[in-house]
Amino acid sequence: MQNLIFVIGATATGKTYFIDKHYRDKDVDILNVYDYQQRIYDEEGFGDSIPLGAQFRCLMKANNMLLSDIIEKLKQGRYVVVEQTFFKAKRRIAYIDEIRKAADVTIEIYVMCPNDELWESNLKKRNMEGRLKYYKEQAVSTIEFPNPAEGIDMIYKVDGDEIQLQMESPRPELLNKAREELAEEAERIRNEDEAKRRRKELIGSMNTRPFWHYCEVCGKKEFITAQEAFDSGWDYPPNMGHFGLLGPRTCGNCFIIDTLFWKVNTDKKIPLPVVVEKMLTPKERVTWQRIKGEPESLLEEEEQII
Ligand SMILES: [Zn+2]
Numbered sequence: 001m002q003n004l005i006f007v008i009g010a011t012a013t014g015k016t017y018f019i020d021k022h023y024r025d026k027d028v029d030i031l032n033v034y035d036y037q038q039r040i041y042d043e044e045g046f047g048d049s050i051p052l053g054a055q056f057r058c059l060m061k062a063n064n065m066l067l068s069d070i071i072e073k074l075k076q077g078r079y080v081v082v083e084q085t086f087f088k089a090k091r092r093i094a095y096i097d098e099i100r101k102a103a104d105v106t107i108e109i110y111v112m113c114p115n116d117e118l119w120e121s122n123l124k125k126r127n128m129e130g131r132l133k134y135y136k137e138q139a140v141s142t143i144e145f146p147n148p149a150e151g152i153d154m155i156y157k158v159d160g161d162e163i164q165l166q167m168e169s170p171r172p173e174l175l176n177k178a179r180e181e182l183a184e185e186a187e188r189i190r191n192e193d194e195a196k197r198r199r200k201e202l203i204g205s206m207n208t209r210p211f212w213h214y215c216e217v218c219g220k221k222e223f224i225t226a227q228e229a230f231d232s233g234w235d236y237p238p239n240m241g242h243f244g245l246l247g248p249r250t251c252g253n254c255f256i257i258d259t260l261f262w263k264v265n266t267d268k269k270i271p272l273p274v275v276v277e278k279m280l281t282p283k284e285r286v287t288w289q290r291i292k293g294e295p296e297s298l299l300e301e302e303e304q305i306i
Contacts, residue, residue, distance in 0.1 A: 002105040003079045004070065008086040008146075009112025009158075010139040012122040015083045018110065018158060023081045029073050032083040036062035060189075067095055074103040087143045089150055090178035090185075096151040108154040109146050110163070118160050147171050150178075202295060206238055211298040216287040217254035223301070243294035246275060249287065260284045 005023075007015045019030055040058045041050060050058060066082070073080050086092050092109075099105060114122065120132045146155045149170040157166040210225045213236050222229070230239045233252020241247030248259040256262055263284070264275060275288055290297045 002074045002077065002103055004074060004099065004105050004107045005081045006084055006086060006109045007081065008084050008109060010143065011135055012126055012128065013112035013114050013119060014122055015112055018112065019081055019083060028079040028081050030081045031066060031069060033062060033066055033085060036066045067098060071099060071102045074099065074105055089144045089147065089174050090181045092146060093150050093175065093178045094182055100151060106153050107151065109152050110156045110158050111146060113157050113159050115159055147174055149174055203243065206243065206295050211295065212301055214249060214290060215251035215254055216249045216260060217258045218251060220251045237294065244292060246291055249291065260287050
């Protein structure tokens with residue numbers, strides 16, 4: 001039977017120290033979720049600043065890569081120690097379900113629960129002194145202490161050098177809740193992917209399908225393809241500018257200096273970078289609404305143009 005150890009806890013609670021002390025010199029494989037996260041951020045080209053929307057996806061990807069490496073190593077008969085954050089029961093359950101399917105394994109979790117003095121001194125070593133209250137509050141509000149019902153054989157609480165077995169009474173209801181949350185999450189991700197795919201497909205189709213071209217200056221409108229529009233002198237996405245972003249929308253007879261784009265960017269009559277709708281004339285407002293709604297706003301003919 002294989003052994004799998006998870007060492008979990010909040011920032012600066014001593015996870016790495018614990019692993020070094022107990023496992024560094026042993027014949028075990030040590031994996032760290034932060035290495036995986038960093039690898040994904042590097043691969044995606046984010047460096048130090050990760051856009052908020054992308055972070056969740058990156059963390060999920062890192063988690064999945066780590067999980068498959070764990071399974072791989074267990075299958076090779078290795079003893080595996082993993083540093084993870086694992087605050088939520090659902091994250092642990094998602095892992096344990098897959099691991100149990102793949103290998104016959106004893107799973108132990110060590111939860112870092114340092115006393116205030118120790119935690120504060122750990123933070124100090126990382127130049128994060130004075131932030132104990134913040135991290136503690138964050139831990140209290142986000143960490144769900146592991147429960148044996150999650151499929152864990154042994155759960156330990158670690159305070160410095162003190163290690164205590166802490167098996168709370170099994171709460172099988174946790175499993176249903178966690179599995180429901182995981183299913184909802186998977187559904188949400190699927191929907192997001194599908195919406196992204198459709199959007200990409202729609203944007204791609206704008207290169208060839210005819211769509212409504214509205215001149216924001218003279219009010220002319222034509223249901224033509226991008227190529228036809230380009231040939232007759234229209235300034236319009238996708239050949240000129242981008243759908244959904246402020247830029248000129250003019251026919252071949254009108255001029256850029258009469259556009260909302262010009263007014264915002266050149267005349268400086270409207271502060272950048274925001275288009276302040278209440279500063280627009282009714283005609284400009286129609287133009288701006290239409291641009292914001294592109295490319296969908298160009299598929300069907302508008303009922304009335306001011
Ligand atoms: Zn025109």
